[in-house]
Amino acid sequence: MSRDGSYGDGTRSVHAGLPAPEPGQPFLPGPVFAAPYHLDPTTGPGRDGYGRPDNPTRRRLEAAIGELEGGDARAFASGQAAVTAVLMTVLRPGDTVLLPADGYYAVRSFAASTLDGLGVRAAYAPTAGPYPSFDGVRLVLLETPSNPGLDVCDVAALSAAAKAAGALVAVDNTTATPLGQRPLDLGADISVASGTKALTGHSDLLLGYAATRDATLLERITTWRNQTGGIPGAFDAWLAHRSLATLDLRLARQSANAAAVAVALAARSDVERVRWPGLPDDPSYVVAERQMRRIPGLVSIDLGSAERVAAFLKASKLVFAATSFGGLHTSADRRAQWGDDTPPGFLRISCGIEDTADLVADITAALDAT
Template sequence: MTGGEYGDGTRSVHAGLPAPEPGQPFLPGPVFAAPYHLDPVTGPARDGYGRPDNPTRRLLEAAIGELEGGEARAFASGQAAITAVLMAVLRPGDTVVLPSDGYYTVRSFAASTLDQLGVRVSYVPTAGPHPSFDGVRLVLLETPANPGLDVCDVAALSVAAHAAGALVAVDNTTATPLGQRPLDLGADFSVASGTKALTGHSDLLLGYAATRDAGLLERVTTWRTQTGGVPGAFDAWLAHRSMATLDLRLARQSANAAAVAMALAARSDVEHVRWPGLPDDPSYVVAERQMRRIPGLVSVDLGSAERVTAFLRASKLVFAATSFGGLHTSADRRAQWGDSTPEGFIRISCGVEDTADLVADITAALDAAA
């Protein structure tokens, strides 16, 4: 315990657990219910129907809220959570600022739905320069950005946005709440995909939005209740169970990313390497000041799609797969999904394999693909 607060490992293990009760499990099993029994006289109490509320989901939300430092609402996916924040806050005629290098589905949603609703959309690179926020209703930051891993100064941008009357939401997917706490840095929302490193087992879809503002929380909750984008009880239980090992998983993933990034940076046949923990990375200074730990993602350009294919075929430990943050190391060539990246650009998501084994495998695969 430091300064009256438990460490990350302790907090991850105990987050959201109910008070100990003899004869009961540490984490109760999922409650599968659509309707619940109602009192014939008074009607619904806390649980009446599964869409607005579920006891398994409440425990998960308590756990996420403890780690983020706010009140959380869980959603069926990260995209559902971001959509909820956008739609709960924005109205026709409003302006929203989005990262031009962030998650491409958010940009696609903005270019279609938000534009049709009369919301003005402005795109700014994560690394800036950032314009004046005068007249802006919401600023959405994604830091570190996916997939390029640029980092922006959340505290400074929050001050600037609030001075102009704008709200700030931070996509915290890449960092997780153990790597970065946007609400502590001044953001109004922390929003993320729990599909990725938060739960880390590549076996569920989940999203969440967290805030300290009761009014904003009510608006997001109302949007979720009325649109129905809730996670199932079993997914919520799986997520809560998986979060207990978050600190352990992140420690190994970050260590692996550091070793992989240094090994790649030392090669003359690798065109470009990004990891905010490298001292010569453009985002290093901000990341070191702002982040509690650097995530297990490394971005690298191998020059061509053909070399990426040869590398993945030669590797025994790196799986070709999208998403990130799981136990197994994977690589995703982003251009194949229509993302605006070079053909040879891949995002490597470092898993929890032994560091020496992973570096040796990647080195051998690159040699074979030369």
């Protein structure tokens, strides 16, 4: 426990969202599936009347995420469903939204395919800046650290500037997780994320969430979700809540592995560029050190060509080729194959929880073999 009486990350992760202890009951009750609920024959539907808007298992997960983010949370079926809900809830025809030019490509695709047709103008700025004037902007969406480039922006400074211009600020917190940074504490109006990645960390479910301290925004986001139906299943919600208990432990090993891998790769002449915000010479180091409570387990590198990336992944025994990240197993993804605006040899490595020495040795041997 800290001097101010608050619990540490590990304790908060283990106990977040659990019901009060009750003899004979499990610590985390099993999932309540979306079967029909019994209704009161006199008063009709109450809190749990229908599975889409109501589910006790999902509420426990939302309480847990809310505790970690420092706001009220609503869970969604995926991260894309969550960020889409934020965009569609806040924006109206004639509005302008500022999006990260180097963020998750599916958000830019949604802006081009859907928002533009609704009369919403999308402008873009790289995460590291420079940023245009926020005058006339309705919503600023930040993604920090950015995926996959791992640039970091100053959330507090940008939130203050945006609010002075009358804009709302949402932060994609997928890469950092709420143990890495709390956007709401830094001045953002909404924290939105994919829980599929490091938050749940076992590569076995799809999940998203949006968290806010603004009651009006929360009500609008909740209404959007209930009316469009993008809810997570009860078992996915239960799996996610179960997984939160080890979040602090997982992130600690992933970050330590990323630090060791980044140092080892930066020392090699056959790796063109290494990005990890925890390296002192990384362009994002100063802001990351000031803003983030821990640096995530992602390392981005450039191996020069798609052919060398393929050869590296074939030679490695511990690094799996996969597009998701934040799991227990180390994985890597050549982002250009998905349409990301990255060089052909750009590779995002997601460090798992393997022994650090084993992982560094494997990656080094695989690079030597190529």
